[in-house]
Amino acid sequence: MLKYIYQTLRFFRNAFSRNITWLIFCMMVLGFIGASEMIGVTSFCRFWGLNTTGYHAFLHFFRTSTWSLDKVTEYWNRFVLSQNETVKSNGRVVLQGDHTYVPKDGRQMPCVATLHQHSETQSKPSYFRGHCWGAIGMLIGSMASPFCTPLSLKIHQGLIHVNDGDCSEESRETLGTRIIQMALNFAMKHDVRSVLTLDAFFPQC
Secondary structure (H helix, E strand, O other), X not given: OHHHHHHXXXXXXXXXXXXXXXXXXXXXXXXXXXXXXXXXXXXXHHHHOOOHHHHHXXXXXXXXXXXXXXXHHHHHHHHHHHOOOEXXXXXXXXXXXXXXXXEOOOOOOOOOEEXXXXXXXXXXXXXXXXXXXXXXXXXXXOOOOEEEEEEEEEEOOOHHHHOOOOOXXXXXXXXXXXXXXXXXXXXXXXXXXXXXXXXXXXXXX
C-alpha cells in the first residue's frame, strides 16, 4: 500500500514547477489520509507535528503561483485513466454529473450565493446561503459493482465574485450546460469516447 501511495504521489511531480511545492502537496494528501480530525490546515499541522512556520507554509501553498488547480486536475484525470479500471458501455467510458449544495455561514466568503434546494431532502431549508458545486465522475470497477471516482469539481454559482471569465448575461451558462461542458472538456482533452448520465433535473435546464 505504501509503495502504491508513493507511486501515485510521484505521478503528480511534473504538475508542480518546484520540488518543495510538490512535497507540501504530498504532505497535505497524506494528512487527509492519516489525520484523525479535519478542521482545515490545523489538522495537517497536528498530524505532522508542525509549529507556526509549518502552518504558514501550508497557507502559502494555496496562494503560490508554482502550481495551478487545472493542471493538478488534468494529472488526476490522466492518473485515473492510466489505472485501466474504467467501466465501459459499448466501448465508451461512463461519466456521471450532478450538483451539490453546501451551506456556508461566512458573510465574506467568495462565491456564496442564495440557493434554492430542489431535492426532496429535509436536511436543508428551501432557501439558504452556500456554495453550489458541479461535479463529474467516472465509473470504475465492473458494471455489476461500479464505483464513481470524482474527476473534477467546480463552483457553478457566484462566479462573478472570483472574476471567472466573461460573466455577461449573454455569455452566462446555465447550471445544466456547465456540467455538460465539464464532461466535454474531459472527453476532448483526454480523447476518450464517453457517455454522460444525468438525473431528471438536467433536461429541464
